[in-house]
Amino acid sequence: MKQSAQASLLRSSRLKLWEPAFWLIAMASPWLLSSQALIINEIAIVALFAISLDMILGYTGIVSLGHAAFLGMGAYSAALFAKLVMPDPLVGLLFAMFVSSLLGAICSLMILRGSDLTRLMVTLAMSLILMELANKLDWLTGGTDGLQGVVMGPLLGRFEFDLWGKTAASYSLSVTLLLFIQMRRLVNSPFGATLMAIRDNRLRAMAIGIPVNLRLATIYIFSAGIAGAAGALLAQTSAFASLDVFAFDRSADILLILVIGGAGWLYGGITGAIVFKLMQDILSSITPQYWTFWVGLFLVILVLAGRERLIRPWTWFGGTSHK
């Protein structure tokens, strides 16, 4: 029974049944598991950050080692905004997203040219430069002590950020959901399809009329903005910003999350974030300083065995796996 093109295409982008169910549970989780509100908050933030990287990595094929640059930019912008301008979280969030997007626009000029290696370098260098900058401008940023004295105003004028983190978790989850909806739309759209075309075969994408560099810059700026939002959430919900927000670890963590959950699939970032954070929690309590060792080992084994296999358990023991 031949389906029409329209029916086939719409079917794959239609909302699946489990999606609203998942999000309902997610949104309710700060109340259902109120003792875990803090970690739920962290999961939401890192998931958002991971998905922002997936936009450029999984969907467009841009390898970046320095996405933490935007996380950090968002964090410091939001924290400074709250401290120096006004403590309203939502306005601060918008400001942080704007600043990160601006940074993304500047950086996008550098990632367009050159090979994968050049891109790795430049992206890594960006985050290191920003860390140095934040360190040197310690009169503004607090340097290695971090930015102190950030007091957040109540969300929407009513909901104070409480010590148990329920407001924080709900705030992060709501922002994540809102941005997720936009990103879901984007990846299923014609624009998203052109990104995937660029990822799969840049030469052909050019040959069918796609202005590759413009598209790359556009998605990079967009991704920077989303990462900035994650950074803002981080700073606002912890009322603090410190240099480690620019650290290489942050960029490596989300790479790992996308590896765990699967790149090129929005829910990959979310599942990866959940697994990663839970693993981190558990392993940190067993071996507090050496958790990076197990992360490293996991990465090595995973890559040797083949990344695709992780999300397809039936290939673990000798089944065929499609490339």
Next chain:
Amino acid sequence: MLTILFDGIAYGMLLFILAVGLAVTMGLMNFINLAHGAFAMLGGYITVLLMQRFDVPFLLCLPAAFIGMALLGAALERTLYRPMYKKSHLDQVLFSIGLTFMAVAGMTYFMSSSQQIIQLPEWLKGRTELGEGAWTLGMGHYRIFIIVVCAALTLGLQYVLARTCFGSCLRASVDDQRVAAGLGINVNLVFLATFSVGSGLAGLGGAMGAEVLGLDPSFPLKYMIYFLIVVAVGGTSSLTGPLLAALLLGIADVAGKYYIPKMGAFIVYSLMIMILIWRPQGLFVRKGGK
């Protein structure tokens, strides 16, 4: 000022020896090995251990570091790295980051996270001053040592590359792997030997550099970007490219930190970014090269 130049050259030559293995690996196997710094670190730690626990003289530790890391490199190439050549760059990055994490955490576990101090032999301590006033050239003896050793190694490498049979096999394989294999060159062996020597050199560099660069478990992560800069700017198709890039980097870093201490590492990163925007394939790539 001359002293700065001198120190910069010493630093640059050290960086070159550290990074040359990475450059050749990348040019030859098209493999982005971010774990290269781990070999350097291990070389440094071998030296520290031999000197502190077994009272081995410093000069003997250097070849020990080289040999040790060469062997480790050979073993890892054969087992872990070889399946990785065909994989995507992202996979290679993840893999080598994973190895680096393991190395860093492992060293923290075995050796503690504090800086290791190397006791240089007496004849390497001290300084000689030439000239006077603004043109004083202050040469630390250890830095002279570094320059001499690294220069000798560089000349040796250049000789091997240009004059020996192995060198031409290597150059052929860099240019075009398939054709080289078709000519009967045992590409696997070339890879193994090259990776091994590159790791050995990294180990040697780490041993020599422990006094100058510092040695602690976070070494691979701290200096990774420097090695990558040398390779990205210098290109992977020759020895002179990375050499010049390393010297440039060394001098820029030392000069920057001296004249504008507030900016420090900025100069280096910004310079690199500007160079890469201007010439994305690297500064010293010959026309038609990779």
Next chain:
Amino acid sequence: MLSAQGLVKRFGGITATNNVTLNLCRGARHALIGPNGAGKTTLINLLTGVLDPTEGRIMLDGHDITTMAPHQRVKRGMVRTFQINQLFDTLTPLQTLALTVSQYYGYGLQWWRPLGGNRDVTERCDQLLEQFHLSEVMNQPTHELAYGKRRLLEIAIALACEPRVLLLDEPVAGVPAGEREELLHTVAALPADVSVLLIEHDMDLVFNFAKRMTVMVNGAVLIEGDPDTIANDPQVKAVYLGTGEEVGPADEITGAEAHRV
């Protein structure tokens, strides 16, 4: 329609393209033949903007496009296919065509509607899938398709851009005999006002298709003319077609190919 004048391309010491002039009128059926290494694909790369010419000009429909970026040339109607399939391996033929048509119709920046949300796009996709016999495999990822289907998709993508000038680089290369018919039929059925430049080694196809031919050797144009003249030209025979029997549309070419320089 398309005019390349005095195109030269040098790579260091090598002159890959040596003063090539080529003119395609509207509705042209022009074949470009020559031995391997003659520079035919390089010429296509120059025409489409993948390579920049060292010297020379390219005019499309009266406009100078010599310095235009590849994607802009596509917008102006010049589309090519590739000798080695350049496809989007993780996407399905349906997605591939949908995105190509969407881009062509100007929906490339639409991020808020789903890919299947534009009726004109999906109808055109149905049409193309039908025309290229890809309907049964439209939802399979491209990397799983048989070679013949991939080749059809390769050409379908080009036609989805509704070209006014179509550059076909060895469309039937490597296609099994059974699937050639489909391809040849499609090439023959191209709209009459589209100018087509065909690179091919299959002389059957070339002589059946072409109204004019250009022979290239060592980066330069050896001769240009109508098929009969070319077929009987002694220089062409010496260099490419072979000195066996006379070559023409109805002839067996195997003997001639064996003598090919």
